[in-house]
Amino acid sequence: MMIAQLAVGDIIRQQRDFFKTGKTKDVAFRIEQLKTLKKAVGEHLAAIIEALRSDFNKPEFETFITEVGVIQEIDYAIKHINAWTKPKKAASRLLEQFTTGAQIYPEPLGVVLIIGPWNYPFGLVVSPLVGAIAAGNCAILKPSEIAPHTSHVLADIIQKHFDPAYIAVVEGGVETSQKLLAEKFDHIFFTGGTAIGKIVMEAAAKHLTPVTLELGGKSPCIVDSDINVEHTARRITWGKFINAGQTCIAPDYLLVDKTIKQDLLDNIQKCIREFYGDNPVSSPDYARIINHKHLDRLREFLKDGEIIIGGETNPDDCYIAPTVIDNVSLEESVMQNEIFGPILPVISYTDVTEAIAIINERPKPLALYLFSRNKNLQKRVLQETSSGGVCINDTVMHFTVPSLPFGGVGDSGIGNYHGKASFDTFSHYKSVLNTSLRSDPKWRYAPYKGKLQMLKRSST
Ligand code: NAD
Numbered sequence: 001m002m003i004a005q006l007a008v009g010d011i012i013r014q015q016r017d018f019f020k021t022g023k024t025k026d027v028a029f030r031i032e033q034l035k036t037l038k039k040a041v042g043e044h045l046a047a048i049i050e051a052l053r054s055d056f057n058k059p060e061f062e063t064f065i066t067e068v069g070v071i072q073e074i075d076y077a078i079k080h081i082n083a084w085t086k087p088k089k090a091a092s093r094l095l096e097q098f099t100t101g102a103q104i105y106p107e108p109l110g111v112v113l114i115i116g117p118w119n120y121p122f123g124l125v126v127s128p129l130v131g132a133i134a135a136g137n138c139a140i141l142k143p144s145e146i147a148p149h150t151s152h153v154l155a156d157i158i159q160k161h162f163d164p165a166y167i168a169v170v171e172g173g174v175e176t177s178q179k180l181l182a183e184k185f186d187h188i189f190f191t192g193g194t195a196i197g198k199i200v201m202e203a204a205a206k207h208l209t210p211v212t213l214e215l216g217g218k219s220p221c222i223v224d225s226d227i228n229v230e231h232t233a234r235r236i237t238w239g240k241f242i243n244a245g246q247t248c249i250a251p252d253y254l255l256v257d258k259t260i261k262q263d264l265l266d267n268i269q270k271c272i273r274e275f276y277g278d279n280p281v282s283s284p285d286y287a288r289i290i291n292h293k294h295l296d297r298l299r300e301f302l303k304d305g306e307i308i309i310g311g312e313t314n315p316d317d318c319y320i321a322p323t324v325i326d327n328v329s330l331e332e333s334v335m336q337n338e339i340f341g342p343i344l345p346v347i348s349y350t351d352v353t354e355a356i357a358i359i360n361e362r363p364k365p366l367a368l369y370l371f372s373r374n375k376n377l378q379k380r381v382l383q384e385t386s387s388g389g390v391c392i393n394d395t396v397m398h399f400t401v402p403s404l405p406f407g408g409v410g411d412s413g414i415g416n417y418h419g420k421a422s423f424d425t426f427s428h429y430k431s432v433l434n435t436s437l438r439s440d441p442k443w444r445y446a447p448y449k450g451k452l453q454m455l456k457r458s459s460t
Contacts, residue, residue: 006164006168008140008170008176008179008180008183009183011140011164011165011168011170012111012140012183012184012185014164014165015111015138015139015140015164015165015166015168016110016111016138017165018138018163018165018166019108019110019111019137019138024108024136024137024138024166025107025108025136027081027082027085030081030133030134030136031078031081033133033162033166033167034074034077034078034081034130034133034134035078036161036162037074037126037129037130037133037161038071038074038075038078039161040157040158040160040161041068041070041071041074041126041157042071044153044156044157045068047153047156047157048063048067048068048122048150048153049063049064050149050153051122051147051149051150051152051153052067052121052122052147052149052150054149055118055121055147055148055149055150055290056147056244056246056287056288056289056290056318057286057287057288058243058287059284059285059286059287061285062242062243062285062287063122066120066123066242066243067120067121067122067123068122068123069123069400070122070123070126070127070130072400072402073127073130073402073418073419073422074130076402076419077130077131077133077134077419077422077423080419080420080423081134081423084106084134084420084423085106085136087103087104087105087106087432088103088104089101089102089103090102090103090104090431092433100434100435100436101432101433101434102431102432102433102434103431103432103434104429104430104431104432105429105430105431105432106135106423106424106427106428106429106430107136107427107428107429107430108135108136108137108426108427108428109135109137109186109187109210109426109427109428110137110138110185110186110187111137111138111139111140111185111186112132112137112138112139112140112185112186112187112188112189112426113139113140113142113180113181113183113185113187113188113189114128114129114132114139114140114141114142114188114189114190115142115177115180115188115189115190115191115192115200116141116142116143116144116191116192117144117191117192117193117248118144118145118146118147118290119243119246119247119248119290119340120243120247121143121144121146121147121150121151121154122143122150122153122154124191124214125141125143125154126154127417127418127422128189128191128212128417128422128425128426129141129167130422131417131421131422131423131425131426132189132422132426133167134422134423134426135422135423135424135425135426135427136427137186137187137426138165138166138167139166139167139168140167140168140169140170140180140185141154141158141167141168141169141170142169142170142171142172142176142177142180143155143169143171144192145171145172145173145176146290146291147290151169151171152171154169155169155171178203181199181200181203181204182203183207184207184209185204185207185209186209186210187209187210187211187212187425187426188200188204188209188210188211188212189211189212189214189417189425189426190211190212190213190214191214191215191248192214192215192216193215193216193338194215194216194217194363194411194412197213197215197413200213201213201414211414211415212407212413212414212415212416212417212425213408213413213414213415214248214406214407214408214413214415214417215248215366215408215411215412215413216248216338216340216366216412217252217338217363217364217365217366217408217411217412218252218253218335218337218338218339218362218363218365219248219249219250219251219252219365219366219367219368219369219387220251220252220253220254220255220355220358220359220365220368220369221236221251221252221253221254221255221368221369221370221371221395222255222256222352222355222359222368222369222370222371222372222381223236223254223255223256223257223260223264223371223372224257224260224352224370224371224372224374224377225257225259225260226372226373226374226377227260227371227372227373227393228373229260229263229264229267230267232264232267232371232393233264233267233268233270233271234267234271235371235393235394235395236251236254236268236344236369236371236395237268237271237272237275237322238271238275238395238396239251239369239394239395239396240322240342240344240395241272241275241276241286241322241342242396243287244286244287244288244289244320244341244342245322245339245340245341245342245343245344246287246289246290246294246340246341247340247396248340248366249366249367249389249395249396249398249399250339250340250395250396251344251367251369251395252338252339252365253328253334253335253339253344253345253346253347254344254345254346254347255347255348255349255354255355255358255359256346256347256348256349257348257349257352258348258349258350261346261348265308265309265324265326265346268309268324268344269309269324272309272310272322276322280310280321280322281312281314281317281319281321286322288317288318288319289318289319289320289341290318291318292315292318294340294341295313295315295318295320297341298320298339298340298341298342298343299313299320300333301325301333301334301337301339301341301343302320302323302325302343304325304328304329304332304333304334304335304345305325305326305327305328305329305332305334305345306325306326306327307323307324307325308324308325308326309322309323309324310322310323310324310342311323320341320342320343321342322342322344323342323343323344324343324344324345324346325343325344325345325346326345326346328345328346328347330347330358335347352377352380352381356380356381356384356385359385359387360384360385363410363411363412364386364387364388364408364409364410364411364412365387365388365408365412366387366388366389366408366412366413367387367388367389367390367391367395367396367398368381368385368387368389368390368391369390369391369392369394369395370390370392370393371392371393372392372393373393378392386409386410387409387412388406388407388408388409388412388413388416389404389406389407399418401418402418402419402420403419403420404418404419405417405418405419405420405421406418406421407421443455
C-alpha cells in the first residue's frame, strides 16, 4: 500500500534501472521469482479469501478455483520456461552457404503495466504477471479500485515479497490509471470493458506502446436439440451464476432450439435449486453484486422480457437472485449491452441459421458456447462464426486450459495469454542471422555489370 505513495515516475525509473542490470534476463532468477510468487499466494491464502468475501461475498470455493487457481499457471510456466527461453532455429535456405545460423531469440520487453478489472480482481492481475515474470520483465500492477480489499491484499503481498524496483503495485482509481497511462511502458496488458480499452489503446498509441486488451461483450450460448439436457443445464447454470454472473466469459444469453426450450428451462430451474437452495439469498455459495452502481444497472435489465425464474433483489445486500428471462426482444437493453450479472435472457430459434445470424449481426464475442452432439453442427458453427474462443458442450472451462491461448477478437479484445501465450505476449522475438566471414562472394556488390543476367538465370 505504501508503494502507491511513491510517484509513478520514480517507480518506473527504478524499474528501468533494475531492468538494465540484466538480472531479469537470467532464467534462474525468473524461476526463483515465480516460486516466490507461488509461495506468497500460498502464505496469504486466508487474507485473499477474506478480501474477496469482503468485496462481494465471493464463496471460498470459487475464490479457490478462479483466483488462487492462478498457481497452476505458475507451475506451468516453471515447467516450460527453459524450453520457452531457448532460441529457436529458423530455416535460411537462400543464404545457406554463407550462413552459420538463423535463429529467433525471445527477449523481455522491459517495464510493463498490468491493469486489472474488479470481477476476478486477484487472478486477473496475477495471471498476466506470471507471463511478465517468465518473459523477464519488470512490472507495475494496477488492480481495480472497485474491489478495494483485494487490491490492498495484492499490494501487501507484492510489497512483502518483491522489490518495487522489480514488481510494484500502484493502487487507485481512474485518475491513478490515467497517470500511469501517461507514462511510457514497453507493454500494457489491460483487462476491462471495451470502452475503457479504447482509452487505454489511445494512451498507448502516444508512446507506440503495444497493448494486449482483454475485453468483454456478449458471449452467446447456442443450445441444439441433440444434447443431454440435464448435463447441459448444469453446465450452463454453473457458468452463468458462478461469481454471480460477473464473469467476462459467462454465457450472456441463450439461443435455444425451440423444441428443447421448455425441457432446458425446467432443468436450469432444477439446477439453480440444487446449487443454491430454494432461497439463494441465504446460500453461502452465491456471491453478491460488486456495488450499488452495478446493482442498479442490472435491475434495469429486469424490466425487459418476462422473468420466469428468480428476479428477486435486495439492494441492502447487493443481491440479485439467479434469474432467467424469456420473451426478450433483440432490441431491448438486456440484449444490447453486456449483462455481466446473474440474468440470463433466452431466445428460441426454429433453425440454427437464425441463431448464427443473431451472433454475426453483433460485435465478435469473447466466448461462444455450443451445446450439441451433432458434429456437423459443431463444424458449421466453428466455420460460420468468429469469437475469441469456443467451448463446445461446456461453459467457461476453456479458460482453464493453459495450452489454449485466451483472448478476444474485434470488440472483445486484442492479443491473448495463458501458458506459452503469456510468455509470448511479454516477449519480443528477435530475428538473428549469423553469417560466416570465411568467404565473401561478390555477386551482390557493385559494379553490377554482367551480374543481372546471372541472377535472372538462377531465379527463373
Ligand atoms: P473497467 O474497464 O471499468 O476497469 C478496468 C480497469 O480500468 C480498472 O483498473 C479501472 O481502474 C481502470 N479504468 C477505469 N476507467 C478508466 C479510465 N477512464 N481511464 C483509465 N483507466 C480506467 O472494467 P471493470 O468494470 O473492472 O471490468 C468489467 C469489464 O471487464 C467487463 O466488460 C468484462 O467483460 C471485462 N473483463 C474482461 C476479461 C477478459 O479476460 N477478457 C476479464 C474480466 C473482465
